[in-house]
Amino acid sequence: METKLLTEFYHLDEFRTLAGYKKHGGYETLKKALKMQPQQITDEVKASGLRGRGGAGFPTGMKWGFLPKNNEPRYLLCNADEGEPGTFKDRLMMERAPHQLIEGMIISGYAIGSKKGYIYIRGEYFYPISVVQEALKEAYAAGLLGKNIMGSGLDFDLDVYSGAGAYICGEETGMISSLEGLKGQPKLKPPFPAVQGYLRKPTIVNNVETLAAVVPIIKDGAAAYKKFGTEKSAGTKLFSLSGNVVRPGNYEVNLAYPLKDLIYGLGGGMRPGRKLKAVIPGGSSAPVLTAEEAERATMDYECLAGMGSMLGSGAVIVIDDSQCMVDMLGVLTHFYHHESCGQCTPCREGTGWLNKVVHSILEGRGRLQDIELLLKVADNMKGRTICALSDAAALPVLSFVTKFRDEFEFYVREGRSKVRGVRHAEMHH
Amino acid sequence: MPKCTINGKEVEVKDGTTIIEAMYGKDGEWPEGKVAHYCWHPGLSVAGVCRLCMVEIEGNPRLQIACNTMVTEGMKINNTSEKVKDAAKWGLDFHLINHPLDCPICDQAGECGLQDQYMEFGKYNPEMAEKKVKKHKVVDLGPTVVLDTERCILCSRCVRFTDEVSKTNELGIFNRGDRSEIGTFDGVPLDNKYSLNTVDICPVGALTSKDFRFRQRVWYLKDAETVCNGCSTGCNVKVYFNREGFFRVKPAYNPDVNGYWMCDEGRDLYKFVNRENRWLKAKKRTYNGIEEMMPGAAAKDASFAVKSLGDSVALVLTGQYSVEEYESIVSTFANDLKSKRIYHWISNPEKANDFDGLLLRGDKNPNTKGLQQVLQKHGVNTNWADLLSAISSGAIQTVVVAGPENQAVYADMKDKIRDLSKAKNLIWLQTGRNHDLEALTGNVWLIPMKSYVEKDGTFVNHAGLAQKFKKTTTVVSEALTLTEASDLLAGKQLVIKPETNVFVESEKPADRVTVEHRKKNEFVFRRGTL
Numbered sequence: 035m036e037t038k039l040l041t042e043f044y045h046l047d048e049f050r051t052l053a054g055y056k057k058h059g060g061y062e063t064l065k066k067a068l069k070m071q072p073q074q075i076t077d078e079v080k081a082s083g084l085r086g087r088g089g090a091g092f093p094t095g096m097k098w099g100f101l102p103k104n105n106e107p108r109y110l111l112c113n114a115d116e117g118e119p120g121t122f123k124d125r126l127m128m129e130r131a132p133h134q135l136i137e138g139m140i141i142s143g144y145a146i147g148s149k150k151g152y153i154y155i156r157g158e159y160f161y162p163i164s165v166v167q168e169a170l171k172e173a174y175a176a177g178l179l180g181k182n183i184m185g186s187g188l189d190f191d192l193d194v195y196s197g198a199g200a201y202i203c204g205e206e207t208g209m210i211s212s213l214e215g216l217k218g219q220p221k222l223k224p225p226f227p228a229v230q231g232y233l234r235k236p237t238i239v240n241n242v243e244t245l246a247a248v249v250p251i252i253k254d255g256a257a258a259y260k261k262f263g264t265e266k267s268a269g270t271k272l273f274s275l276s277g278n279v280v281r282p283g284n285y286e287v288n289l290a291y292p293l294k295d296l297i298y299g300l301g302g303g304m305r306p307g308r309k310l311k312a313v314i315p316g317g318s319s320a321p322v323l324t325a326e327e328a329e330r331a332t333m334d335y336e337c338l339a340g341m342g343s344m345l346g347s348g349a350v351i352v353i354d355d356s357q358c359m360v361d362m363l364g365v366l367t368h369f370y371h372h373e374s375c376g377q378c379t380p381c382r383e384g385t386g387w388l389n390k391v392v393h394s395i396l397e398g399r400g401r402l403q404d405i406e407l408l409l410k411v412a413d414n415m416k417g418r419t420i421c422a423l424s425d426a427a428a429l430p431v432l433s434f435v436t437k438f439r440d441e442f443e444f445y446v447r448e449g450r451s452k453v454r455g456v457r458h459a460e461m462h463h
Numbered sequence: 464m465p466k467c468t469i470n471g472k473e474v475e476v477k478d479g480t481t482i483i484e485a486m487y488g489k490d491g492e493w494p495e496g497k498v499a500h501y502c503w504h505p506g507l508s509v510a511g512v513c514r515l516c517m518v519e520i521e522g523n524p525r526l527q528i529a530c531n532t533m534v535t536e537g538m539k540i541n542n543t544s545e546k547v548k549d550a551a552k553w554g555l556d557f558h559l560i561n562h563p564l565d566c567p568i569c570d571q572a573g574e575c576g577l578q579d580q581y582m583e584f585g586k587y588n589p590e591m592a593e594k595k596v597k598k599h600k601v602v603d604l605g606p607t608v609v610l611d612t613e614r615c616i617l618c619s620r621c622v623r624f625t626d627e628v629s630k631t632n633e634l635g636i637f638n639r640g641d642r643s644e645i646g647t648f649d650g651v652p653l654d655n656k657y658s659l660n661t662v663d664i665c666p667v668g669a670l671t672s673k674d675f676r677f678r679q680r681v682w683y684l685k686d687a688e689t690v691c692n693g694c695s696t697g698c699n700v701k702v703y704f705n706r707e708g709f710f711r712v713k714p715a716y717n718p719d720v721n722g723y724w725m726c727d728e729g730r731d732l733y734k735f736v737n738r739e740n741r742w743l744k745a746k747k748r749t750y751n752g753i754e755e756m757m758p759g760a761a762a763k764d765a766s767f768a769v770k771s772l773g774d775s776v777a778l779v780l781t782g783q784y785s786v787e788e789y790e791s792i793v794s795t796f797a798n799d800l801k802s803k804r805i806y807h808w809i810s811n812p813e814k815a816n817d818f819d820g821l822l823l824r825g826d827k828n829p830n831t832k833g834l835q836q837v838l839q840k841h842g843v844n845t846n847w848a849d850l851l852s853a854i855s856s857g858a859i860q861t862v863v864v865a866g867p868e869n870q871a872v873y874a875d876m877k878d879k880i881r882d883l884s885k886a887k888n889l890i891w892l893q894t895g896r897n898h899d900l901e902a903l904t905g906n907v908w909l910i911p912m913k914s915y916v917e918k919d920g921t922f923v924n925h926a927g928l929a930q931k932f933k934k935t936t937t938v939v940s941e942a943l944t945l946t947e948a949s950d951l952l953a954g955k956q957l958v959i960k961p962e963t964n965v966f967v968e969s970e971k972p973a974d975r976v977t978v979e980h981r982k983k984n985e986f987v988f989r990r991g992t993l
């Protein structure tokens with residue numbers, strides 16, 4: 035069963051307009067929030083146990099608490115650079131309910147004392163960009179943004195910034211660099227964005243879903259939000275289900291929802307005659323789960339971390355027994371090689387190296403020691419760089435090779451896929 | 464003042480010190496053991512991209528980079544554990560997998576950061592069996608620097624240099640991932656007065672100097688520290704030389720003068736020291752023609768036109784000699800010869816106080832301050848107009864000129880030669896060749912001098928800082944210092960020093976050439992400091 039806390043009215047076309055949004059209780063929460071003290075809102079968010087929905091799962095209230103307690107100008111940035119392969123929840127949220135995001139951002143901006151926010155949207159999202167821009171116009175016209183919002187004396191400005199197509203700009207400091215007009219490369223930490231971020235001012239970067247979730251938290255209170263999910267993984271989450279399932283799509287369920295229910299219940303299960311082989315539970319960077327692990331997994335931060343994987347952005351990629359794991363790893367290593375920003379050496383060189391080794395195997399030139407080499411290279415890319423892209427590139431390699439080693443060994447020995455029976459190159463001819 | 468423990472040894476550092484700074488020591492001695500690094504440079508901001516300077520901090524499960532981690536009270540740092548060594552090994556291997564390893568044809572070989580640090584920290588069993596990334600090989604960045612993007616390890620030092628030090632921002636990193644390349648924007652070449660510093664700080668052979676590339680293997684060069692004589696800043700420099708001459712100049716660290724940098728102009732100054740640009744023998748020109756002689760003999764020969772003429776002898780000094788030389792020549796003229804006609808030849812007086820904000824100064828003499836101090840001490844107070852009128856009136860019969868070493872910055876050279884050659888006798892002391900002087904008629908002695916790298920001395924820079932420099936080598940062994948020349952001109956017995964013993968024979972026939980005997984195998988291998 036879905037728990038539609040955010041997506042309740044997503045099926046209504048009118049929900050994306052201001053009038054339609056207001057009809058279903060929109061901007062009522064903002065009114066309530068404006069009567070509260072900023073600190074109360076922050077405390078409420080802290081109490082709700084809301085964790086970052088972009089991938090890292092960092093507690094949102096705690097993040098807000100890192101801001102310096104002074105009157106320095108500060109920025110609220112919405113990270114809508116949804117680039118993690120398999121993830122498409124932010125797109126839906128922006129397309130179906132842009133005002134939900136705007137309302138969440140005004141409330142959050144009020145809470146952290148920011149007068150200016152940006153929504154950094156992935157460059158390829160032409161349609162969501164236009165929808166959000168349209169919604170911003172409506173909000174400005176209705177006095178919901180700009181000076182003296184709803185007569186409360188609060189000023190808050192919001193702008194859309196379009197990315198230029200780099201995955202790395204989804205990393206918060208990479209996004210800040212890009213927003214500053216620099217090359218989209220992550221910045222060295224410390225200083226952290228909460229202390230020195232956009233234009234060297236204190237900055238909070240939150241995911242679309244995180245900011246939107248502030249609305250129901252303030253509306254019904256932290257206690258009501260905490261009823262969903264578990265103690266440490268509270269609330270609901272949108273999961274982007276894709277891959278070899280009958281009904282792929284976005285599903286909002288409470289956290290700790292069993293993965294097998296997501297796949298076999300909401301997702302409609304496997305195609306006829308196919309068996310589940312593996313699941314990537316949190317976007318392509320999350321280590322893969324075997325079918326047996328997927329049967330036991332629940333979709334919350336702790337359970338997946340306990341299995342050596344992660345909830346990530348909530349992109350569930352289902353892999354059935356018709357897929358060749360070597361082939362799939364080739365797609366992933368190609369992606370990370372293409373997207374590494376090239377700043378840190380282990381990532382810049384390592385992603386290319388991994389990609390070349392996997393493709394050597396795919397082209398039938400693999401050596402048995404290459405399998406061990408993949409593990410060694412990936413192991414030495416982990417935790418050695420400024421941002422997490424290097425880890426994101428290394429983790430799939432480590433998990434694919436360890437959990438499906440037989441497929442890799444078969445490929446190297448026979449020069450063809452164990453599943454498909456042919457070599458990668460032949461497959462495309 | 465936090466106290467920390469580095470490899471078991473307690474160290475106290477200043478507030479705000481990073482771990483790598485704490486370990487670097489004063490001038491790169493690495494007292495607690497070297498930390499592998501490429502992108503970190505003490506004179507630049509922290510980039511934290513090479514990921515080599517990993518250290519282990521007690522209580523932190525992840526290795527941290529030493530360049531961006533501040534030392535805190537009680538921190539326990541270790542860089543000798545297997546975990547740290549392994550990280551450096553793999554870090555180096557990542558640097559090398561796409562490096563072309565063309566060391567045999569690379570100019571940096573012998574002083575290369577990759578070579579040096581691989582010897583020290585490397586993995587020694589490369590496992591890369593794939594094709595390397597191909598990039599551009601000979602990229603012309605500007606008038607001074609050539610780039611090989613395949614050798615580049617993208618440490619971003621050069622980019623940060625143009626960003627932070629020269630503030631010209633010509634360089635950037637283009638593209639991303641392992642396709643990244645250093646480059647310039649179209650129509651904006653790397654062309655600034657400090658561009659060659661990028662070559663110095665490049666830890667590999669990616670940036671090479673157009674002037675130096677392919678001219679010498681660095682292991683055939685010796686280096687010695689001296690003081691640049693290009694302008695009144697007095698940057699501390701290292702000159703690189705062998706028996707074929709001088710080949711390049713690089714900055715030496717001095718926090719009080721030039722920090723880690725020097726200008727491009729200063730790097731060209733080795734050229735006028737080399738034999739091809741020097742007077743090797745003295746020339747005596749009379750109405751009977753030209754006679755070549757040994758410098759010492761020429762000075763002795765010219766002494767009749769100096770020693771007994773008293774106040775009708777004038778001395779003209781440029782600001783390019785050492786304080787010691789000024790002291791002896793001025794006291795010889797003022798005390799022994801009783802001539803108060805001592806003049807300071809100031810070239811470009813209107814530009815004397817120019818300063819570009821970093822290092823370059825308009826006064827192109829290294830020792831103007833030193834000369835002024837000596838003149839003041841001896842109570843010399845003359846002006847140039849008097850000299851010219853005294854020459855034309857015949858009150859001055861002999862002019863002794865200590866000409867500039869770096870003639871290129873003396874724009875008024877021609878005029879001064881014309882003016883001064885009006886005197887009956889002209890004795891011109893100078894290191895380098897000059898066609899105008901050689902074409903003069905009348906009683907002219909042209910006597911070769913030792914250049915600044917061939918003698919000990921002191922320069923006083925614009926701020927009054929006296930800097931001693933040592934003799935590095937001998938290029939023209941017969942040449943004189945100003946002290947020796949003044950003694951000989953005054954008819955005094957020369958005080959013979961061991962390295963100037965060639966003058967003992969200077970009265971022998973002039974065509975005798977004294978060959979300086981050098982030790983064989985004088986070339987020592989010096990590991991370049993990164």
